[in-house]
Amino acid sequence: CEKSKRLVDPKELVGSELSFITDNLARLLESGHPMLNTVSRYYFSASGKHIRPLLVMLVAQATSIATKRIGRTSILVDSETDHIDYSLIDRSASLNISSDFESDKSNRLIEDATRSGHGGRPYTPHVTAGLTILPTHRRLAEITEMIHTSSLLHDDVIDHAETRRGLPAIQKRFGNKMAIFAGDFLLARASMALARLRDPEVIEIMASVLCDLVDGEFKQLKNLEDEDAPMARPDENAFSYYLEKTYLKTGSLVAKSCRSSAILSNSTDDIVEAAYIYGRNLGIAFQLIDDLLDFTVSSAEFGKPVGADLELGLATAPVLYAWQEYPELGPLVARKFSEQGDVFKAWELVHASKGIERTRELARHYMERACEALAIFPPSSARDALERVALSVLTRTK
Ligand code: FPP
Ligand code: MG
Ligand code: MG
Numbered sequence: 542c543e544k545s546k547r548l549v550d551p552k553e554l555v556g557s558e559l560s561f562i563t564d565n566l567a568r569l570l571e572s573g574h575p576m577l578n579t580v581s582r583y584y585f586s587a588s589g590k591h592i593r594p595l596l597v598m599l600v601a602q603a604t605s606i607a608t609k610r611i612g613r614t615s616i617l618v619d620s621e622t623d624h625i626d627y628s629l630i631d632r633s634a635s636l637n638i639s640s641d642f643e644s645d646k647s648n649r650l651i652e653d654a655t656r657s658g659h660g661g662r663p664y665t666p667h668v669t670a671g672l673t674i675l676p677t678h679r680r681l682a683e684i685t686e687m688i689h690t691s692s693l694l695h696d697d698v699i700d701h702a703e704t705r706r707g708l709p710a711i712q713k714r715f716g717n718k719m720a721i722f723a724g725d726f727l728l729a730r731a732s733m734a735l736a737r738l739r740d741p742e743v744i745e746i747m748a749s750v751l752c753d754l755v756d757g758e759f760k761q762l763k764n765l766e767d768e769d770a771p772m773a774r775p776d777e778n779a780f781s782y783y784l785e786k787t788y789l790k791t792g793s794l795v796a797k798s799c800r801s802s803a804i805l806s807n808s809t810d811d812i813v814e815a816a817y818i819y820g821r822n823l824g825i826a827f828q829l830i831d832d833l834l835d836f837t838v839s840s841a842e843f844g845k846p847v848g849a850d851l852e853l854g855l856a857t858a859p860v861l862y863a864w865q866e867y868p869e870l871g872p873l874v875a876r877k878f879s880e881q882g883d884v885f886k887a888w889e890l891v892h893a894s895k896g897i898e899r900t901r902e903l904a905r906h907y908m909e910r911a912c913e914a915l916a917i918f919p920p921s922s923a924r925d926a927l928e929r930v931a932l933s934v935l936t937r938t939k
Contacts, residue, residue: 587706594682602923694724757789792824
């Protein structure tokens, strides 16, 4: 993960695909009730990061050149990096290269690329059947964003959130009932879109994410006052419980969206597994940074209130590390920071400790595991962009 400077900007590769997402989602959320339309589209009106759709698109591109079906199509190679140049593929795709492969126009394009882009070295354009992003990948990108947003609609009710994406939280604006209905509706439309993919493996994987989300939330709720509770002391057990919860509430959707994207590309099993491992590690790193930002950025920058986890009684990684240095945090964690001054004291101890630094190091560890998983992908601009997404997680501020 060290060559970040050279890495391709993900938005250059799939930015145009992502720009359609908001409109497509608005269409998918059409109902007979104007109010339901307004509420279910509310969070999409603010600019979300679209990280999950971005990953689906990039994995689609990165894996479409590692498919089981060996067909005859073009691979156009970038002269500098020796990597596959998707901008050329996209151009050739618009010439409908799979069916016009023998046509003069397409052949000329391939010859040009061979001559200028591949140093005159002959190569055989006999590699894959799938050309980058398929309509099923686009649907998957919409499905993952709908599942994510539906979980946020419910989460904001549960967490009594004040703001999200710089807007008043959904239930502050429309009330609890509307927020829950909108969350259910998004999930229902996501399920319909998932069924329409007609891919039983992807349907099962994405449905299992819903169980994981609830499982993760339940793990988070578990009573900390019990002496045998996994988070009764800041030891290895506490960290493994916290990390499992982190995978379930955040990593699972990311990991299984990446896996599903590779499956839709008809990738080989090892590539499908690598896509999953990439997403799993990236998702955990992403949530670790989320837990850290709760202590370090301003609410305006974050788009949601900071210090919120302590207010909710949650001991995340920065607190667990701080607790190892300052045992006096123990009683505060046990009573979920419920007494007057607890939140403030915990905040101060986290900042006095190495908790924030160590959380960033832990996130870096997961980010590096994510990058390692990409090693078996064929070299391509999309693979580089996936690496860049992983790197950017560590420096994000919102
Ligand atoms: C945000 O976490 C919330 C989640 C990642 C998942 C929430 C899941 C549920 C409420 C289970 C129900 C699921 C569905 C699909 C309806 P957070 O509260 O730590 O983050 P925040 O600061 O963004 O609120
Ligand atoms: Mg929550
Ligand atoms: Mg929340």
